[in-house]
Amino acid sequence: MPTDLDDQAVQILTSDGTVRSDATVPDIADETLxxxxxxxxxxxxxxxxxxTMHRQGRMGTYPPLAGQEAAQIASTLALADDDWISYQYREHGTAIARGISHEYLLYWMGHEAGNEWLPDRNIFxxxxxxxxxxPHATGMAWAAKLSGDDxxxxxHFGDGATSEGDFHEALNFAGVFDVPAIYFCNNNQYAISIPRGCQTxxxxxxxxxxxxxLKGVQVDGMDxxxxxxxxxxxxxxxxxxxxEPDHDSGSARRPTLVEAVMYRLGAHTTVDDPSNYRDDEExxxxxxxxxxxxxxxFLRDRDLLDEERVxxxxxxxxDEIATLVEQAEAYEADPDDMFEYTYAEATPRIRAQQEAFREARERHADERFLQDEGE
Known part of the structure; x- marks a missing residue:
């Protein structure tokens, strides 16, 4: 069985949704709950x-988040609107909590335009x-500190990322320069097919x-x-x-490493078969x-939710997701864009390829027109 919660891990709700006898519910408005x-x-x-869209050929490879919703939604709602989020690729919940747009789907459909709206929501x-x-998150936090920004x-990153040198370099700089950053590890037990126990x-x-x-905290990431x-x-x-921060004690420093213990209920991506490396009992x-x-x-017990509201x-x-899908699929990309961003200034070869591509498109359009006329 994968690594479970440590005895010191923060948990408020039991697995059945009741409040632990030794826990206190945070002061959160009913509307926010x-x-x-x-x-x-x-x-x-x-x-x-x-x-489903990937299976139908309507979307590219997609990384499911099922099981990780609590960590993403709740951690984002705990931030101020102008706090920045840098994440990997499975944290779709952060975009949802910040007001998702149909443009987010465009990225997974192969359109780089899907990234353009995220900075407007303070998301990398x-x-x-x-x-x-x-390291970029560390640099951003360090810049905020130097600028006096509040x-x-x-x-956000996965447990597999802790085996990368970037993790160690980022946290080392964060500690030395005491930056206002939260390193949120989504420990979903696997780096693709490699269990956490083989990572560290x-x-x-x-x-x-x-x-x-740094201050280190382990939390039930499904709570x-x-x-x-x-x-x-x-x-x-x-x-x-x-x-006067105590440089010998992480508890008095700005940065925090949060380990959110959770589980990826589905596959690593839509082209992965998790049955090859884990069993049904797990x-x-x-x-x-x-x-x-x-x-x-929890919400039903507090009379904040009932069957009708659910x-x-x-x-x-x-309905909202259906609308987002419809808007995303109506997007018409400009094929010329694929030639525009490889170099700061396009090389002669790139321009020649672009022109050849345009000519081929025009010929294809003419052929389709003649074919339609013939019919």
Whole structure:
């Protein structure tokens, strides 16, 4: 069985959605609590639609997030609107929490335009290479500190990224220069097919913070309330450190390493078959901690949700996603764009290829016109 929660991990909701007897529910407005649930439902439905579209040839390879909704939605809702997010490629929930657009789907359909709107939501573009966004997040946070901006930077990455040199370099600089950053490790137990236990000999990923003088926290990543609480505390630490930070104690520093323990319920991507490296019993074990029914139970117990509202939310989510899909599929890309961004200034060969491509398109259009006329 994969690594489970450490005894010191932060958890508020039990696996069945009731509040632990030794836990206190964070001070979160009822509207935000319901919005947290709605965001997770949206993320799960978007996952389903995107996977189906890939099977139908309407979308490229897509990385499902099922099981990780709580970590993404709750951590984003715990931020200020002007806090920055840098993420890998599976954190679709961050875009949802910041107000997703149909343009997000364009990226997974092969259009680079899908990245252009993200900075308007204070989100870095989608990052596919493993761990390479970590040093950039450190640099962004360091710049914010030097500029005197009241801004935190949250960097999402998977457990596999902790095996990359970028992880160590980013956290080392973060500790030395005391930057306002939160390094959010989505420990979903696997780096594609490699289990976490084969990534590191450390008992937890959170304890790696000690080596860099950072605060390290492990949290139940499938518990939205716990994730929200831990992220809020990390943001507060980033923006309001002690007047004289204790360089011998990570607890007094700005940066935080959060290890959110969770499970990827589906495949690594839509071209992966997880049955090759994990068994049904393992999946069943983690599915019992599914964040959506846990949150639903909690909200029902507080009379913030009932059967009618649950059905309404599902219907509204399905309608909204259908609209996003329709808008994305109506997008018409300019084929010339593929020649524009390879070099700062196009080479003669690139320009020749572009012209040949244009001529071929024109011939094809003429042939189609003649064919249609003949019919």
């Amino acid at each position: 319901v919005g947290m649930y709605e965001g997770m439902v949206f993320a799960r439905e978007l996952d389903h639609r995107a996977t 573009p989608v990052n596919i290479s493993i761990g390479s966004q970590l 801004t935190a930077v949250v960097c 000999a450390a008992t937890t990923i959170a304890q790696k913070a000690d080596a860099y003088g 939205p309330l716990a994730v929200y609480q831990v992220t809020r505390e990390a943001v507060e630490r980033a923006k309001n450190p002690p007047d 999946v069943k074990h983690w599915r019992e901690r599914d964040p959506i029914p846990r949150m639903e139970t 059905e309404t939310i599902q219907e509204e989510v399905e």
